[in-house]
Amino acid sequence: MTVNKFNLPDVGEGLTEAEIVSWNVKPGDSVAINDILCEIETAKSLVELPSPFAGTVTELLVPVGVTVDVGTPIISVSDAVSGDPTPADVPAPMYGNLPAGTEPAPGGERSDGGAAAGGLAAGPLVGSGPKADAVRRRPRRTRPAIPADPVHGDPEVEPAQPRSAAAALSTGADDRLVSTGSASEGVPAGPAGAEKPTFGGTISGIVNRVLAKPPVRKIARDLGIDLADVVATGARGEVTREDLVSYQAQRDAEVDKADTFWGKSGRPQDQRIERIPVKGVRKATAKAMVESAFSAPHVSIFVDVDASRTMEFVKRLKASRDFEGIKVSPLLILAKAVIWAAARNPSVNATWVDSTDGDTAEIHVKHFMNLGIAAATPRGLMVPNIKNAQDLSLKELALALNDLATTARAGKTQPAQMQGGTLTVTNIGALGIDTGTPIINPGEVAIVAFGTIKQKPWVLDGEVIPRWITTLGGSFDHRVVDGDLSARFMADVAAILEEPALLLD
């Protein structure tokens, strides 16, 4: 039986690292050549990796969410099962792509550790594309090793170990090269990458090693628990089975991880600060928000609304045969209300356009509604929009909203779906918030925040009675929308929520 390891390839031209987004297989699964193993995200795109081997998955070497360098083994597949459909085994020297030249080989007792240190050039360059070598520095005779390299030095000499807190998952004694841990284990005082700032979501430097007995490690792995997150109560500071059980119970109850969030006060300050690189969607969001907040003078107004009739309407729609199987929520009524109100107050559905010379400007009023819905997605905040929402019936709008939400939550929103928005709704009520001052999506002049709907005392005909109350917030670009117009627009939206039947008007 041979165990083959698949090294993370350079799937683009000159990429140096990628994040494992999801695994499609688990240990014990049998795979055929070109079966999809996992999805990775590179600086360029999301890519599915097909299996180069046929056999049985023995181990996933990198957990989901961890970014590793090109050339790092990510999965091992044993060919114990199902003949040998692999036409040619990948030559052993491929493991040499580990940048072992700058670091002690992770877990020195590994059988292929020797290959990592030498004999790199003996075989053909395979396994990881050309860039894997470019990342690596071989030791020079004149400078036998590079211990002098500062720990926080050139990122190119970083080891290929996964940069994540999950590094604590295993110990050096665990020679199965489980994910990551042995790397930091083997270098207690050396130029350990474990001290580097990481993005993995846990504070760097805290979780160098977690003690636990092998059966406990297995349970943790089976349950998908990162031992570093568990409070250890064992006599020697180790995580016990009881700790795991209690942690799991906690997690089940969706209690957040406040216990492990705070860094111990004895620690140096810089180890208690988590550094999260700003990139991708977060970076784009930040840029857009700064642009909007500092170029468009915002004016925000709020109104409390009795949405009881909206709640009744939603309830009736849910029960109706026409809307069977379609998710209906108050957001649907709000969306419809916004479209209706925009038609009566067209200036809110517009763009401020500066001319190229900067002296003059135009207001472009849109005679169509591409209704943006701010959505929290796995990849960050996105504002996809429903094109020509003005033409949609209530049912079509409901379908479009569901479709948009499903796509966004799956992280599959296309760039085109986020372009050309004319007015945005942000549903902060979904998170239990009453209201807020939203920032206008760049290129638009109005945004409506939909607060939570809950029962509150309300005065009706001189009597205090419980009603379903919500707060609408709106921000407007004062260059385009004056106070009276924004007030009329918000009042119109509120009117529909108070009496959805007005939509029949």
Place this chain on the structure above:
Amino acid sequence: MGATHLPATEFDGTGADDQLEAEAEAVLGKPAARMVQLLGPDGTLGGDPVFSKYAERLDAEKLRGFYADMAAIRRFDQEATALQRQGQLALWVPLTGQEAAQIGSGRASQPQDYIFPTYREHGVALTRNVDLAELLRQFRGVSNGGWNPKDTNFHLYTLVLAAQTPHAVGYAMGIQRDQKLAAANAAPDQPQEPKAAVMVYFGDGASSEGDVHESMVFASSYNAPVVFFCQNNHWAISVPSTVQTRVPLADRAKGYGFPGIRVDGNDVIAVHAVTEWALERAREGKGPVLIEAFTYRVGAHTTADDPTKYRGSDEEAQWRAKDPLERLEKYLRSGGLADEAFFAKVRADGDDLAAYVRRTTHDLETPDIRSAFANTYAEAHPLVAEELAWFEEYSAGFADEADGAAN
């Protein structure tokens, strides 16, 4: 049509046939308004006043061959993409969607014709009997070429956009001169060599390169036997073809004074017919033709590209509905020209090809980098020797690698 025939040169013994050209243009009319299509997306065969008679030359066996070729190259494309994702190739340039344009045109060429490809003509390579495993050598980075063009009359891939078009026109002008010389020296009863033409491939993006313009000017001025085969796959990486041109690309030929034809690039029968016509015409000394195969790159530009960042899935879906393989399969099945056993065999052959390519790719050896020094000049050169010595010293400087080999 006087403008079509440019001033004669000392080499111009062929005599342009203005009349035939005028006829062709009369038939073709405005290429903007029409696109030659014989086999529609629904798999029914239509007619064309000029090209139907070329399509009639195709018997059932040839059509099955087209299908087998297209299926084979698509399967090869998938396997090569997977090999890249597995780290076995540095890069791959997928062709899926363009099978008909490539197989149809490649199969219309004769062995004596000479083909200049870009870097995406895997389907044409197949029709020229290039070993597909050899083709992967360049993409694995173990060769600067991969095959011997003299064996197949299929030139090496050109990675610099449009750089192959002036080469092709020069080659065609060379053929012209060789033929003139042979005709002058030939004994009366000596059998003639088969006449040859050149076909050069490029894309909608490369059509904006100055090289293409210069090539077309030369081809027209010298009436060179060359067919410009432009695969308009609608995307030059992320730039849509609408940015490259405001008129159909085929219309540009008029400006140079030779015919331009837009053909449905997903219709293998029409592509074959039009290319056969153009190559015959070129071999007969009637000058160049521009063929614009209207097709679509269904996949990414290369494995390093993510098309979802610049185009919508609805557009891809529209083109998938015009799939070249599906429409030929419909036609073959509905006409009783192929049975289930045929399609099963095509699938099995595809898997065999994939396995062969996978096996041979793993076995490709990395050449010693010293061969690059050895092959720079035919004879020893002091500068190269100096550089080799530097390299040897550099490679010997690594602590753990006594042999200091390449990479």
